[in-house]
Amino acid sequence: MRRTTLAAQLLRLQLLIVVVVLVAIGGLSLAQSSSTFERDAGRRAQSAAETLAANPVVRQLLPSAQPRIRTGLQSAVESVRAVSGLDYAQLAGVDGVVVLSTVPEQVGSAVGSPAGASWVGLTETPLGRAVEAHVPVLDDSGTLVGTAIVGDRYPSALDRFLQAAPNLIVYLAVASVLGGVGSVLLARRVKRQTLGMEASEILDLVGQREAMLRGLKEGVIALDPHGRVLLMSESAHDLLHIDYGSKGMTVDELGLTDRLRDVLLGTVATADEIVLVGDRVLVLNTVPIVSKGKAVGTVTTFRDRTELTDIEEELGVTKTSSTALREHIHEFDNQLHTISGLVQLHEYDEVVRYVEGLTARREDATSAVTDSVGDVGVAALLIAKIGAAAHRSVSIEIVDGSALGHHGGALSRDLCTVLGNLVDNAVTACDGRVRISLQENDGEITVAVFDDGPGVAASDVERIFEQGWSTRGSASTGHGFGLALVRLACRRRGGDVSVGSELLSGADWTVFRAVMKEQQ
Structure with missing residues (x-):
């Protein structure tokens, strides 16, 4: 089915508006013409009735006039009607009965107005509605002898409409032409503003846009x-x-x-x-x-990208572990070369002592973590961080009395996020030493990371956990994001993170303390 164009729709609407306006104007014109007719016809009727009442012949003969008996009054009445151009003229006696009229049907009818009073207005006659003027007729002595009546029939609505029709047709034609031209110009302007699309196409486009917006995951x-x-x-x-x-x-x-x-x-x-x-x-x-x-x-x-960030955190742990493994491989290569040289020199006792020393040192580094941390993921992270920090001449220690059980799942990942970012931040800011404390109490986990760096300025304490704040760059360069993630993870677990200072072994240390709850 072919859709109607915007220009055609506007033209139809414009023509409809024109027709409605013209109908309203026609109604107003008919009402105005009725009022004008009543006013003008009333004035002419009153003037003609006064002339008829002042005629000496009427004043002399009217007292003796009888209905349907011809007298000299007939010519006076007809003369007034002809001169005024009105529809009829008549004379009534003092009893209010019409004795003479230019319309024979009115003879013998009763006059509706009070005798002896002048009156102008609408009345019902055998001929229909009419505008009449009643003027009392007085003889030479001033005695009331009758009433002069002159009237003009009220034109019908059809007559009045036919009189106004030529003008209305002209108005309709002019308005239709102007409306049609205006509609075409308006349609062209609208189409330019809507990139040539019709109203139905715009409606379809809006519906498609709404459906698209509802379907977008982004x-x-x-x-x-x-x-x-x-x-x-x-x-x-x-x-x-x-x-x-x-x-x-x-x-x-x-x-x-x-x-x-x-x-x-x-x-x-x-x-x-x-x-x-x-x-x-x-x-x-x-x-x-x-x-x-x-x-x-x-x-x-x-x-x-919340889930993606969690995956990145896990990948960060894996990357740290991989880096540590590569460093250990390089270190193992040197150690194997040393053992190979000792064997070639037949220093077998020295080989045993060398291997035993390496094993003891490795076990000491690993056991320092595993003795305090039961969660495998967190332990692996700390071992990797300790190894990576060692290559930067930074020592990481687990504070005596630290204890963390096995948790796994989402809580383990959140702990890795908190510890990983806090340790990285401490390693970057410290002068060579970082200490870690892990405590559990009534379902609440407290993680504290100490460093011997210069600390955090008092003016930055409130801003340091805001996303995008960093002393090394903006979030778009990869900085200013870690501590914000720490706070996010803590608050997601019903806790929070804070920064302050604390005396340890007589020295002032910077401490980041994060609190999380197991059940959230």
Whole structure:
């Protein structure tokens, strides 16, 4: 089925409006013509009735006049009717009965107005509705002898319409031509603004867009130049924890963090910006929309990479372990070369002592961790971190009395996230020593990482856990993200993380203390 074009729809609507307006104008014209007719006919009728009442012949002969008996009054009445151009004229006696009329049917009928009173208005006659004027007739002595009546029949609605029809037809023709031309021009302008699409195509496009936005797993937010929301996908509401019905609200009214607000407004121009929203890690890309060289808003797309971040943390542990293994392989090569040389020199007792020394040192390093940490994943991470730090001339120690049982699963991964980032941060900031304390008490796990570095400035204590803050760069360069993840993992587990200072062995150490709960 062929769809009606926008121009045809506008033309039909315009013509309908023209017809409605003309009907309304016609009705007003008929009402106005009725009022004009009553006013003009009433004036002429009153003037003619006064002339008839003042005629000496009428004043003399009317007292003796009888119905249907011809007198000299007939010519006077007919003369007044002919001169005034009205429909009829008549005379009535003092009893109110018409004795003479230019319309024979009216002779003998009763006059409706009070005798002796002048009156002008509408009345019902045998001929139909009419505008009549009644004027009393007085003789020479001033005595009332009758009433002069002159009237004009009220034209019917059809007559009045036929009188106005020529003008209405002209109005209709002119309005139709103007409406048609205006509709075509308006349709062309609308089509230019809608890229040549018809209204039905625009409706289909809007439906497709809504379906697409509902089906997108990634979030989409479009803002106008003033920061007001133009559209927001369902996934965007869910990922940002924003109630539905946010269209038209400004970014400030959405209750977002400063960093997320800056990214949405395009203040942060780098690609793949990582932002923490609640317990989610989001990657955002904001693109400015430019039309005819003028910025008309921004579009931000973002995706949830929380699970990917967890995998990256696990891969980080694996990478650290792999690096440690490569370093150990290199070290083992040197040790094997040493053993091979001792064998070639027939120093067999020295070979035994050398191997026993290596074994004891390796067992001491491993047992220092495994004796305190029962969780395999956390223990593997710490052993790898200790080995990696040793190559940077940094010693990592487990504080006496530390104890952590086996947990596994998501809690083990969160512990690895917390410990891995805190240890990396401490190794980078320290002057050579890092100490780790692990404690469990009534389902609450406390992780404390001490370093002998310069500490954290008092002005930075509140900012150090904000995503994007770092002394080494921004989040887009890979920094300013670890401590934010630590806080995210702790709060997800019903705890939190803090930084301060503490005296250990007479020295002032910087301590990051993270608290988590087992059941969350």
